[in-house]
Amino acid sequence: MSEALDPRLVAREADAVMPTYRRMPVELVRGEGAYLFDPAGRRYVDCIAGISMANVGHCHPEVVEAIQAQAATLINTSNLFYTEPGIALAEWLRDHTIGGKVFFCNSGAEAAEAALKLARRHGGEGRDEVVALRDGFHGRTFGALSLTGQPDKQEAFRPLVSTVRHVSRDDPAELDEAVSERTSAIFVEVIQGEIGVQPVAPEVLIRARELCERVGALLVVDEIQTGLSRTGPLLASSEAGIRPDVLMLAKSLGGGVPIGAVVAAPAIADTLRPGDHGSTFAASPLACAAGLAACRVLADPALQDDVRRLGAILLDGLQALVDQGIAVDSRGRGLMCAVDFAEPIAGDVVSGLLEVGFLANNTSAHTVRFLPPLVISEEDVRELTRVLPEVCGAL
Ligand SMILES: Cc1ncc(COP(=O)(O)O)c(C=O)c1O
Known part of the structure; x- marks a missing residue:
């Protein structure tokens, strides 16, 4: 859990905002490119981009x-x-x-x-x-x-x-x-x-x-x-x-x-x-x-080439989870990817990723989806594929 999440903020939200969203336990106050920051200044790699709302990244x-x-x-x-x-x-x-x-x-x-x-x-x-x-x-x-x-x-x-x-x-x-x-x-x-x-x-x-x-x-x-x-x-x-x-x-x-x-x-x-x-x-x-x-x-062709190239790296990383028997299926096109687990652990995978500084989202108990900003760096994509087996292994 984000150390910076203030319980008073959670209580204020519960008192004033209709409970239509299940929120992750993190408050975000700033964004830059593929990164989001909490009030303590901790940096997260955004791998959900507002469900494909922030293709250009944050505050382009x-x-x-x-x-x-x-x-x-x-x-x-x-x-x-x-x-x-x-x-x-x-x-x-x-x-x-x-x-x-x-x-x-x-x-x-x-x-x-x-x-x-x-x-x-x-x-x-x-x-x-x-x-x-x-x-x-x-x-x-x-x-x-x-x-x-x-x-x-x-x-x-x-x-x-x-x-x-x-x-x-x-x-x-x-x-x-x-x-x-x-x-x-x-x-x-x-x-x-x-x-x-x-x-x-x-x-x-x-x-x-x-x-x-x-x-x-x-x-x-x-x-x-x-x-x-x-x-x-x-x-x-x-x-x-x-x-x-x-x-x-x-x-x-x-x-x-x-x-x-x-x-x-x-x-x-x-x-x-x-x-x-x-x-x-x-x-x-x-x-x-x-x-x-x-x-x-x-519409920049160089950005579109990056999407294809980085998407292939991400998908390789997800497929490696399948090959290692950690996951059962992976799929995606460009930077729109997902991985399925046999057990209902997708929520735990998302929580584990949050702990190590990556924001992702599960579309069901079995599936984690990745939609990073299209300006994400190769280094961050590679780091995501590196931490994923560790996060899954720790469950
Ligand atoms: C394919 C598709 N259509 C429509 C919508 C609805 O968009 P909005 O949330 O802006 O109403 C979404 C939102 O996730 C979507 O993914």
Whole structure:
């Protein structure tokens, strides 16, 4: 446990904050690159990056500079007026992803809501179904939760809002069964992060694309966790060979500042009409200035090469745990990796890593996930792979 964790802080939190999060026993007060620091100045190597929110690392100088300049000029006004930073970020996203046009929002769940409305508006009357993948995760608001194919997260909140049919991430035949003329959209991730970095079968992704063509539905690709160079390329879907009609981004898009985006391909870019959707905070100059700075950092081919190279080193280290009989499976792409244990020790592994100065996260009792900032050093990745067997061995 972090020696600096003040019990008074824990008590204040328990008194004032709703108990929706299970927190790790550490208080963080400062971040720099791949490092986070507690109040006593102890340094942790961040291997979770706010669940892929901090791909640029903490307080990246270019993001800080953009935020400081924009904060001193205009933080936010209203979507009733023109402001340039949102236009500049939309142009960047259009030019670097799938063309078309962008709707900004404030989070991943809001991106799912916007994509749902876009699909419903596009489909028109009679297209009242969407298809999504079991075990997928798209957020926790009601629409997004309805898409999220994880019954444990849904159960307490039924009835949910949409008619969503969930199908397997491995079996294209289930997609064939579920998709019909009533389908407005198929929502997919390329790799399901929240369930423990599970790749969706390439044939399911390809069949989803084909079925969308056949029935006139939209292929919505949620790259909120996989996107912006997390797996190596700017978009995981480009490597998977599928062209989204609608792309969802959030998390690392703002370099740490809340922002989400839905990019709609050219043919459907004007589907949402004036008054159809909006948000007070969306496209704030502050978030968009931070976002443009973050995107420019994340699109650097040298950084993307590092992601591939360091991801391979990390995955080798996780595979070594399997080879030594400590773990049972490892998988990953770029710097999005996970390792499975036969016994329910993943929480203990995370606690053990914390003791030796590494922050990671377990997606279940059996699986530890690693999503470090993409600016992590080779030295820190190697050190992580060195301490992991020791931490596991000490359990
Ligand atoms: C793939 C994916 N979609 C959507 C979301 C929801 O994003 P947010 O927490 O910003 O609402 C997440 C969050 O973990 C995610 O990983």
